[in-house]
Amino acid sequence: MSEQTPPTTSRDQSSRAVGVGRVLIVIYAILALGATARSVVQILTKFDAAPVAYLLSALSGVVYILATIALVKRGTPWYRIAWVTIAFELLGVLTVGTLSIVDPVLFPSDTVWSYFGRGYVFIPLVLPILGMIWLYVRRPAKVAA
Amino acid sequence: MIEWFTLAQVGVAVAAGLFCVVMGLAGRNPNDFTMGATALVELLLVIQLVVAIVAPALGNEPSGSALEFWVYLVSAVVLPPLAVFWGLIERTRWSTVILGVACFAIAVMVYRMGQIWTVQLA
Numbered sequence: 001m002s003e004q005t006p007p008t009t010s011r012d013q014s015s016r017a018v019g020v021g022r023v024l025i026v027i028y029a030i031l032a033l034g035a036t037a038r039s040v041v042q043i044l045t046k047f048d049a050a051p052v053a054y055l056l057s058a059l060s061g062v063v064y065i066l067a068t069i070a071l072v073k074r075g076t077p078w079y080r081i082a083w084v085t086i087a088f089e090l091l092g093v094l095t096v097g098t099l100s101i102v103d104p105v106l107f108p109s110d111t112v113w114s115y116f117g118r119g120y121v122f123i124p125l126v127l128p129i130l131g132m133i134w135l136y137v138r139r140p141a142k143v144a145a
Numbered sequence: 146m147i148e149w150f151t152l153a154q155v156g157v158a159v160a161a162g163l164f165c166v167v168m169g170l171a172g173r174n175p176n177d178f179t180m181g182a183t184a185l186v187e188l189l190l191v192i193q194l195v196v197a198i199v200a201p202a203l204g205n206e207p208s209g210s211a212l213e214f215w216v217y218l219v220s221a222v223v224l225p226p227l228a229v230f231w232g233l234i235e236r237t238r239w240s241t242v243i244l245g246v247a248c249f250a251i252a253v254m255v256y257r258m259g260q261i262w263t264v265q266l267a
Binding site for chain 1 (some may be wrong): 217
């Protein structure tokens with residue numbers, strides 16, 4: 001869909017959807033599905049209990065979806081979007097993880113990022129780090145990174 | 146929801162997940178065994194789907210949010226076919242690992258479904 005061509009000479013160089021990266025993308029897709037579906041249910045059924053936390057959950061779900069797409073797509077713009085979304089997730093899990101311990105009322109235990117993603121086997125904490133390593137390994141060109 | 150069946154289902158999904166991830170990391174492309182294990186996980190999900198439809202009529206109702214339960218169940222039913230579909234078009238060892246990842250996700254989702262149906266804290 002992108003009208004810009006990647007700056008690399010080899011056409012496969014810029015793709016993130018190869019080898020072990022595919023596994024990463026699938027885990028991202030499952031997390032995106034889980035976080036989005038769950039936050040929709042929470043907003044529909046118990047929004048008043050913790051509006052901030054559940055809205056943030058919904059936002060995180062959308063960002064996970066965007067990150068999944070950005071990991072699949074080729075080209076430098078998508079590479080940048082992947083970095084931004086994955087960095088946002090790491091920031092989110094660290095911030096909300098800390099806040100949920102400090103203030104359990106504002107951030108109940110059943111959001112994606114609460115207690116550093118404990119309800120999701122800490123995948124939300126580990127995945128952005130793996131994602132960043134993968135993005136670094138598969139950087140389109142030295143100039144773009 | 147039938148408790149022993151749900152527990153067995155989680156066990157089968159974990160075993161299938163381990164099997165597929167190990168086979169994938171050992172360099173095997175998706176084959177009849179790993180695809181079959183994933184298909185078995187899907188079959189159990191379909192049975193669970195039928196159970197979840199019939200059970201409330203027999204007085205076995207979810208103690209938690211039925212909406213949340215169904216979101217999990219419908220998402221879970223969709224996952225294994227997608228993973229198998231991927232394994233059919235993309236015949237690399239990473240597709241085998243992906244089958245395993247899908248099975249693990251199912252295990253977690255079914256476990257959560259069991260919690261929603263039977264255990265309520267509030």
